[in-house]
Amino acid sequence: MGHQAASVYRRARVRPEGTSTGAIRRAEQPTREASGSAPLSLPPTEYRPAMEAAQPVAHTSGIVPWPDLLLAYLKLGAISIGGRSAPYLLTELVERRRWLQKEDFLEGLLLGYVLPGPVGASCAMFLATRLRGPRAAVPALAMYTLPGIALALVLSVLVFGMPRPPWANGAIYTLSATAFGFFIYAAVRLLPGTRKTRLGPVMVVGAFVAHGLLAVDLLPVLIGLGGFSLLLNRPAPRQAEGE
């Protein structure tokens, strides 16, 4: 089953930008099910190329090999500077590697908002489970957080152990502004993701006004507007589904 799933992963993987030649070659090799030696028994929607962006969420989970997964998270843990790491998950796992879809990322953000602790960490754990099952969450999170924890410890000793040089203030000033520009970019990239939901754009504006302009707490906004949106988008009764 594991091998089969890995074959599905290889078949489905598109050529991500920056993928090594070896990885591309592996992706292009005929897989067992493609050559007919092992008929694919998984449902056809088990893993699909992320290029099929029109596919609904829950169709993207597959098996990413451990080394690829851990290296991707280690890279994310090493480069996601700026204080808001979640947008990097979007660019690396969804846009660059095309392992997941925007809906998966938004679902991870949703969980990040409703769970205690850092949003990025919860989102990273959830996306790891989407890529390689529940056992992937802890190792992926370790790769994602340990570089930052080590660097923060070193910087703490340096910053609090000696006076800050003038150039550091300038560096932090531009770091903060540029990282915020990246945050804007990630938000803009997510905007088209609400078309499927009835009154989706209204909910976007409502949440922005309530939380951003009126400073209503996060949980009441999620429960209130989310509940109202669920009322509008509730699943059809089972009888109707069969018709």
Place this chain on the structure above:
Amino acid sequence: MDFATLEVFLFFMRMGLLAWGGGQVVLGEMQRESVAHGWLTEVQFLEALAIGQMTPGPGSTFVIPIGYQAAGVPGALAAAIGFFLPTVSIGLALISMWNHVRGSRWPVAIREAVMPVVLGLVLASVYTIGRTALTDATSMLIAGSASLVFLRTSVPPVLLILAAVALGAIFFQ
């Protein structure tokens, strides 16, 4: 573990468990209590936030410099473990539960219904963080230009941010 380290651990564990919606939710409380404890000054608290911005990974790594100021290296580690470990454990359990039911009818409906609200919250974060992060016209210009470059080109974000840091170190001293 000495008393100061234990105190740091318990403090950050409490902060982590209160941080529903992300580390920024408890920023104000963390600042008030850590300054009241005498662990660091308000200026040092802002420096701790700056360290959080300079380090990769979750932004909540700013708890490490606070813990360091409170009880040295053991305090830094106690802050990290206290803030991350309990919340990650709870998160892991709830994510596992969610993954078991997420394919069912109602969870699918919840997900699709709440997505726009989450996106609205992201935009609200852009607005509220922007009000504090962009302090003048220059920082607004930098942020706007950076977002355009990210949108229009395929420059890796980290390269652009590092280039901006280098330019800032040279021209904004």
